Structure formats: C-alpha cells, structure tokens
Amino acid sequence: MTASPVRTPLTVLLAAPRGFCAGVDRAIQIVERAIEKFGAPVYVRHEIVHNRHVVERLRSLGAIFVEELDECPDDRPVVFSAHGVPKSVPAEAGRRQMLYLDATCPLVSKVHVEAQRHHEAGKEIVLIGHAGHPEVIGTMGQLPDGAVTLIETVEDALAFTPKDPANLAFATQTTLSVDDTAGIVAALRARFPLMAAPHKEDICYATTNRQEAVKSVSTRADLLLVIGSANSSNSVRLAEVGARAGCPAHLIDDAQALDFAWLDGVRTVGVTAGASAPEDLVQGVIDRLAERFDLTIEMEEAAREAVTFKLPRVLSEAESA
The missing domain is CATH 3.40.50.11270 (Rossmann fold)
Known part of the structure; x- marks a missing residue:
C-alpha cells in the first residue's frame, strides 16, 4: 500500500465580515x-x-x-x-x-435623498465616484443635467472650478475605497472649507468593514484571494486595499479561477469575498485549497454586522x- 504524500501546511485567514451585505x-x-x-x-x-x-x-x-x-x-x-x-x-x-x-x-437611496436636499437648498453638488458605474448614473440621474459634477481623482478635485466656492456640497458612491475617498475629500476641503458634507458617511458600513478586515488580514498573509466578479466595484476595491497593504492580491470569480502557481512558497493565504459574492463560492475556494494543502483555518474579524x-x-x- 502506497503512503499518501505529505501535504504542505497552509493557513487560511478568513476575513470577517465578507460576502453578502x-x-x-x-x-x-x-x-x-x-x-x-x-x-x-x-x-x-x-x-x-x-x-x-x-x-x-x-x-x-x-x-x-x-x-x-x-x-x-x-x-x-x-x-x-x-x-x-x-x-x-x-x-x-x-x-x-x-x-x-x-x-x-437603502444606503444608496440615502445618498439620493441627500443630493436632492442639497439641490433644493441651491447648492452645487460634487459626487465622488467612478464614471459609468450604475450607482453613479443613478445618483446623477436624480437631478437635472449639469447639477452634479463627478470627481474621480485627487487631480479632478484640484482642477474643479465651482460656480460658487461658498455654496458646495459633496456626496460619494457607497462602494469606494475609504482611503482613496479620504484623499479626494481632503483635497476638496483644502480648497473649499465651507463645502457641506453628508450627515453620515456615504461609503456604506459593509464596504468599510470589508476593507478593514482585508487590511487586518493583509498584515499577516503572504497572498490575498478576493472572491467576486470583475465588474463589482466593492470587490475590486478589496483587492486594491490588500495590494496597497503590501499583500499580493487576486480577484477571482470562483474556485475554478484559482491558479495554484500563485501559492508557491505561500504559508498563509487571506480569503475574503465582495459584498455581492455568495458564501458558497468562499467554501468552494477553501475546498479546492484543501485538495492540495493541509489547511488550518483562522477567522480574522474586524466587525460584526447585524443590519x-x-x-x-x-x-x-x-x-x-
């Protein structure tokens, strides 16, 4: 009877929260x-x-x-x-x-309501977000053409010329990078200190929590796997957050997209999922890893959600x- 080959140990850090919001x-x-x-x-x-x-x-x-x-x-x-x-x-x-x-x-609807309120108060509105994303199209479409100016980068913020610098308000897409958005807001505030802000942060709790969990995982992992589709803004942002934290990151649709070559020399892999990715896809990736490695699974919890x-x-x- 041939002995089974010894499998390489691999620690999986499961980010929490992850997946559906x-x-x-x-x-x-x-x-x-x-x-x-x-x-x-x-x-x-x-x-x-x-x-x-x-x-x-x-x-x-x-x-x-x-x-x-x-x-x-x-x-x-x-x-x-x-x-x-x-x-x-x-x-x-x-x-x-x-x-x-x-x-x-409902958190996107909140942004719509705030934009409408600022518009009715006579303010010029700046929307921080990504051109062409359906959420941005929907938010800009709450108001007449020309009422909202889209800002995508710090460079856009520095080049923006408002009609009245003392009569501005800003809103943001709910699925942005928290850190990138903070930089854009800081650039706008430095130029327009009277600019009105949302009553409560527009970037939603789920986006923020998932990015915080990725930051925590990325300090310990050699590699980050983000499960989500390439057209999912929040999933793409998670991969970017991991890479920025110094952890090589791959966005994958499912277990079939996993390339084991990525795991050469890896001892600890972080796993998370975007807010639109179901948990069975996470389990599928873990099951595929278990085919090759002797897994130890640990939870890395940044927050608990009950919304x-x-x-x-x-x-x-x-x-x-």
Missing part, C-alpha cells in the same frame, strides 16, 4: 419573491448585483436581465437593481402602468399572508 441580500430576495408571487418571467433592469453566479442562478429561476426599460413588456413585473436608477426610469414605468419593484439599496433591510410591502405582505 444587507442591501445585496434584500435585492436578491426581491427578485426571488417576485418570481414566487408573480411567476416567471420577472424582468430585472441591469444585473441585480454585480456577481456572475448570482445572476446566472436567478436567470435559471426565471429572471430576465435587460439594460433598459424599453426591453421590458408592460404586463410583466420589473425589478430595479440594487445600484439605483435615474428618476426617469420609475417615472417611465409609472407612465406605462408597469408593476415595478425598487431593489435600490437588515425590509422588503417592499407588496412582497412582505405576500410573505405574511
């Missing part, structure tokens, strides 16, 4: 419950969250993903993604008498009926 969980539930209540198909404007596996699973249940409302028939329900939509979208859905369900994360968001009444009533 309350806004993502709510958005996915809205699609699932809508399919249960109204039957298939249910249309979803834009990917409900930025994760390929989540989208494929919902598609298998009867969701049809489209980019624009004009791709949806009038007589089927449509769900708006967690990233939020411009005001023109629900207005058009209402005009067409469509049944629509808004899965916008939940209510479902739209039309769905929660169905649940309690």
Whole structure:
C-alpha cells in the first residue's frame, strides 16, 4: 500500500465580515419573491448585483436581465437593481402602468435623498465616484443635467472650478475605497472649507468593514484571494486595499479561477469575498485549497454586522399572508 504524500501546511485567514451585505441580500430576495408571487418571467433592469453566479442562478429561476426599460413588456413585473436608477426610469414605468419593484439599496437611496436636499437648498453638488458605474448614473440621474459634477481623482478635485466656492456640497458612491475617498475629500476641503458634507458617511458600513478586515488580514498573509466578479466595484476595491497593504492580491470569480502557481512558497493565504459574492463560492475556494494543502483555518474579524433591510410591502405582505 502506497503512503499518501505529505501535504504542505497552509493557513487560511478568513476575513470577517465578507460576502453578502444587507442591501445585496434584500435585492436578491426581491427578485426571488417576485418570481414566487408573480411567476416567471420577472424582468430585472441591469444585473441585480454585480456577481456572475448570482445572476446566472436567478436567470435559471426565471429572471430576465435587460439594460433598459424599453426591453421590458408592460404586463410583466420589473425589478430595479440594487445600484439605483435615474428618476426617469420609475417615472417611465409609472407612465406605462408597469408593476415595478425598487431593489435600490437603502444606503444608496440615502445618498439620493441627500443630493436632492442639497439641490433644493441651491447648492452645487460634487459626487465622488467612478464614471459609468450604475450607482453613479443613478445618483446623477436624480437631478437635472449639469447639477452634479463627478470627481474621480485627487487631480479632478484640484482642477474643479465651482460656480460658487461658498455654496458646495459633496456626496460619494457607497462602494469606494475609504482611503482613496479620504484623499479626494481632503483635497476638496483644502480648497473649499465651507463645502457641506453628508450627515453620515456615504461609503456604506459593509464596504468599510470589508476593507478593514482585508487590511487586518493583509498584515499577516503572504497572498490575498478576493472572491467576486470583475465588474463589482466593492470587490475590486478589496483587492486594491490588500495590494496597497503590501499583500499580493487576486480577484477571482470562483474556485475554478484559482491558479495554484500563485501559492508557491505561500504559508498563509487571506480569503475574503465582495459584498455581492455568495458564501458558497468562499467554501468552494477553501475546498479546492484543501485538495492540495493541509489547511488550518483562522477567522480574522474586524466587525460584526447585524443590519437588515425590509422588503417592499407588496412582497412582505405576500410573505405574511
């Protein structure tokens, strides 16, 4: 009988919190419950969250993903993604008498409300975020064209010329790098000290907590694996935070994307997942690592989360009926 080869020890530092946040969980539930209540198909404007596996699973249940409302028939329900939509979208859905369900994360809705409040007070609004991201498109679309100026970098902040330097307010995308955003805000504040800030930080608790956990993991790990899709802003930011902390980082969709060559000479690997990545993908990566290594798994906890968001009444009533 041949003895099994001795496997190399590998410590896995599991970042906590990781994976689904309350806004993502709510958005996915809205699609699932809508399919249960109204039957298939249910249309979803834009990917409900930025994760390929989540989208494929919902598609298998009867969701049809489209980019624009004009791709949806009038007589089927449509769900708006967690990233939020411009005001023109629900207005058009209402005009067409469509049944629509808004899965916008409540923390994104908070940014919308603040932007509207500043606009009504006559302030010029600066939005810190990434051009083309659906959340940025949705936030800028709450107000008339030209009311919001997008700032992406410190260089943008230094080049920005407002109409009235004493009458400014800023907001931010909820999934940005905390450190990068702080640098941009500092550059703006140095130039415009009277600029109004959000009542509470716009970068959401989940983004902040996951980045803090990655910073903690990265001080101990030789390599960081971030599970999430390449179009997920918060997942990309996690890989960037790890790399900035000096830990080589790879963003992977799932276990199949894991390249064992990355692990040559690695004794400790950090593992986390973006806010739109389900926990079964994390388990899949751990299982694949266990095929090659003798694993020791440790938890690296930066915060505990107990946030939940209510479902739209039309769905929660169905649940309690």
